[in-house]
Amino acid sequence: MLKGMPVLTAMRKTLTGGLVALATVSGGMAAQAETLAQALTRAYETSGLIEQNRAVLRAADEDVAQAVAALRPVLSWSADVQRQFGVRGTTSPLTGRLSETGFVDNTASAALVASITLYDGGANRLRIDLAKEAVLGTRAELIAVEQQVLLRAVEAFMEVRRALELVALRENNVRVIGQELQAARDRFEVGEVTRTDVALAEARLAAAQSALSAAQGTLAIAVEEYRVAVGVLPENLQQPAGLPRLPASEADAKAIAVRSHPEIAAAQRRVTIAEIGVAIAESARKPSVSLSGRYGLTETFGEDTYSRGGSITLGAEGPIYQGGRLNSLERQALAERDQARAALLLTVEQVQQAVGNAYARLRVARASIDAFEAQVSAATVAFRGVREEATLGARTTLDVLDAEQELLLARSDLLSAQVDETVAAYAILSSTGQLTAEALALPVPAFDPAAYYRLVKDAPSSLSPQGRALDRLLRSMGKQ
Incomplete structure (x- = not known):
């Protein structure tokens, strides 16, 4: 060797x-x-x-859904319970003496609020086009x-x-x-x-x-x-x-x-x-117009007083001067x-x-x-x-x-x-x-880049048939 x-x-x-x-x-x-x-x-x-x-692409698809959602009405609710307490002071007009009385007030209120943008100079629709181009x-x-x-x-x-x-x-x-x-x-x-x-x-x-x-x-x-x-x-x-x-x-x-x-x-x-x-x-630079509505209930515990009612507001706003920011x-x-x-x-x-x-x-x-x-x-x-x-x-x-x-x-x-x-x-x-x-x-396996987009492009709710189909797709992908 x-x-x-x-x-x-x-x-x-x-x-x-x-x-x-x-x-x-x-x-x-x-x-x-x-x-x-x-x-x-x-x-x-x-x-x-x-x-x-592919995950980056799915995130870009969601941008389209979010841009579409900006054109739709927004419905929300609010509720609160408030406790007020303290001392009220009053002066007698006859004697001029000050008297104090303690108080405790418990009130509850609830409201539904709806709003929609009627006109924004086309910005929201342009954002939809931008999101679609980003997807492509x-x-x-x-x-x-x-x-x-x-x-x-x-x-x-x-x-x-x-x-x-x-x-x-x-x-x-x-x-x-x-x-x-x-x-x-x-x-x-x-x-x-x-x-x-x-x-x-x-x-x-x-x-x-x-x-x-x-x-x-x-x-x-x-x-x-x-x-x-x-x-x-x-x-x-x-x-x-x-x-x-x-x-x-x-x-x-x-x-x-x-x-x-x-x-x-x-x-x-x-x-x-x-x-x-x-x-x-x-x-x-263009003005924007929005419509909003509110309906609510306010009630004081222990008393027979309450109020129910709502409001409808049509508002418009637009820029005049913003320090040169828009330019x-x-x-x-x-x-x-x-x-x-x-x-x-x-x-x-x-x-x-x-x-x-x-x-x-x-x-x-x-x-x-x-x-x-x-x-x-x-x-x-x-x-x-x-x-x-x-x-x-x-x-x-x-x-x-x-x-x-x-x-x-x-x-x-x-x-x-x-x-x-x-x-x-x-x-x-x-x-x-x-x-x-x-x-x-x-x-x-064939990959369809538009499959996820077709499910989310219309911004479906989770309770809609399209939303349930989206949930099934995510589960099959192991994302839920």
Whole structure:
């Protein structure tokens, strides 16, 4: 047994849990293969980020209900019981003397109050439109989050694949160098090589063992990222059979991105929201008209006195001077509108840049694959030839080690380029807004972003049929 081999065995034993399962991949053992599509499905179903943003969407839906409620009558009640006590002083008009009498009065009152805004310059209806636009923007942001989750899962899947293959290459490198070291020692014993050749092989073995440790550390990090991104530890990850279908050209991809990317859609909604905000700020100068009614009962305990009655009030109010506040609000709304418009243009540029970057990475990866395939082929022939020549004494141990190192680097570069190609292809889908569970036809439960909105958009009461349906939906979601 070579000196370096017990060290390798010990390092291999450190791969516990998920890493032990991963070792079966490089060893070729039979295990249930997990495809990229299955990993994406798991990531979608277990993503806390998607669930978080679905809750954000439900909160935005409720904003519509609250804006609708502002147009409806408001009915409320009030009740109170009051105890008054003290001393009353009276002066006799005949004698001019002051007399004091203690008193205690207990009264109860109850009232019903109803009010409704008849006119507010259209502000409340504008707030409904604003809330609806916010809902549409939040839906687009949810799709963007979904794309982030799926792209992260793709990257995690491929990085584990890359790390696994690199560990396998490093293990094979250690094995080959170990064999060369043993051969150098045998040849040294018979006087064919010097002690220098043995030392060179020993140094290369130590370096290979160090590189293997680094590769195993990279694998452990990749496994943790996979666990977070997908929700489970990786096990026997299968090489993707091919790349996803991409747009015909980069120009087509940019056109698709401008039309359908969720971040652009969300930015467009923010522009509309800002424009509605300007209209709301302008409506603050208009008068408002409200109607209110009150009916109540007041009764004093222990006495026969009581009062019943009500009132109806039609009121109007409007601003005259507020210290320049309304002008400031209008200017602020205009600035926010301009900001949203500029942000939209910037988002379009960033999305198009992302498409161009993804295509550039794809072209680089494909060119690298072609070059590295040729390099691997040539390096394999060279390594075999140098090794045969070394057995005949025409090459030194250092020549063999150098040839083996060239072959290892070529294989490693080829594997990395293949991983980069797959990641770049899915990045193109993400940059065009097509990396979604629906577009990828993942076998996941369909999510209807409008289902909750349809139940709450009319601000139903808890006693209405729609309100009871909403309660059933919340219970099914585990929210009640």
